[in-house]
Amino acid sequence: MNKETKKVVIIGDGAVGSTYAYTLVTSDIADEIGIFDINKDKANADSLDLLHSLPYSAVTNKKIYAADYADCKDADIVVITANAPAANFDKGFDRLLLLKKNVSMVKGITEEVMASGFDGIFLIASNPVDVMSQIVAEVSGLPKSRVIGTGTILETARLRTILAGHFQIDPKNIHGYVLGEHGASSFTSWSTTTIASLPLxxxxxxxxVADLPSFDAMDEEVRQVGFEIFKGKGNTSFGIAGVLARITKAIFRNESRILPISAHLNGEYGEEGLYIGVPAVIDATGVRELITVPLSDEEMEKFKASAQLLRDHFNSIKDEL
Known part of the structure; x- marks a missing residue:
């Protein structure tokens, strides 16, 4: 990724996709932003609206437009934020319930993007993101290092925010990870969580801290707070858009930044052949390497249970690929 212009194509112009596009502009991360949506009027309107924000913005000039699949050909990153129209939480707040409704859509998107000649990095936010990332990897045929799901990066941000509130310190000084599925089986690696280099x-x-909730209670808050946001406004957008932008920045600036994303395991944590949330070094190549953190026996049991759940769900739809 040595070219001067950094290009992103966003597939899906809903709350997440449009907020992500806005964040790319205001954070001055990308130079060219293509927005694709089946509602072409919406994609065109958002593109114009973003362009009109530039004259008085302290960012470099940008090319922003409603895109077609053909525009993916020379994109550095294609970001899939789309969900099928029928994909909703009608049976309860479990992201895995979206699987059957989104699998054919994500498969079709991937095929269309690859038909354009795309040879960059896929970044996936569509739910359930771990299984969707594996679908994109299988269908695209790209190296697994160039298919990245948002994984547990948002849960980790929520964890740091919750702890910061209790300890009254900057969340940037809290280091630790939520691991596993982006969903109900995720868990915090409390044994490796630190503040100012001190173990928690x-x-x-x-x-x-007086009245500090139990670790289990804070873990449950991390898992549930997204649904509380969803119930209040019908979506989550700012948080996921922010972490999508953070991953994009790490790629474009070749940061070698360690982020807890959904990555393909090849023996790490004793698992292989699936996507799941783990810390990874992100640079211009995508996932440069995975980081294996030392888990306690209880945490390893939770990781393996989460991995098996994701494996079972992928196996339930792999014949459709």
Whole structure:
């Protein structure tokens, strides 16, 4: 990725896709932004609206337009945020319920993008994101390092925000990861969570917090807060758009940044052949390498249970690919 113009094509111009496009502009991350949606009027309107924000913005000039699949040919990154119209939480708040409704859509999108001659990096936000990422990897035939799901990066941001509120410190000084499925089987690796280089338990020994919820309670808050947001406004958009932009920035600026994304395992954590949320080094090539954090026995059991759940769900639809 050495060309001067950094190009992103966004597939899906709903709440997530449009907010992500806006974040790319205001954070000055991409130079060219193509927005594709089956509602072409919406894609065109958002493109014009974003263009009209540029004259008084402190960012470089940009090319922004309603895109077709052919525009993916020379894109550096294609970001899939789309969900099928019927994909909703009509049976309860479980992202895996969206699988059957989204699988054919994501398969079709991937085939259309690859038919354009695309040879860049896929970034996936469509749910259930771990299985969707594996579908894109299988259908596209691209190296697994160039198919990245958002994974547990948003859960990790929520964890850091929750802890920061209890400890009254900047969330950027809290280091730790939520691992596993982007969904109900995710969990925090409490044994490796640190504040100012101190293990969390050592921090609490020095600075006890009155009425601090249990680790299990905070884990459950991390898993449920997204649905509370969904119930309040009908979607989650700012958080996921922000982390999509963060991953995009790490790629475009070749940062070698460690982020907890959905990546393909090849023996790490004793698992292989599936996508799941783990820390990974992200640079201009995509996933440069995965990081294996030392989990406690209990955490490893949770990881394996989450991995098996995702494997079972992918196996339930793989004949459709």
């Amino acid at each position: 338990m050592s921090w609490l020994d020095q600075k006890p």
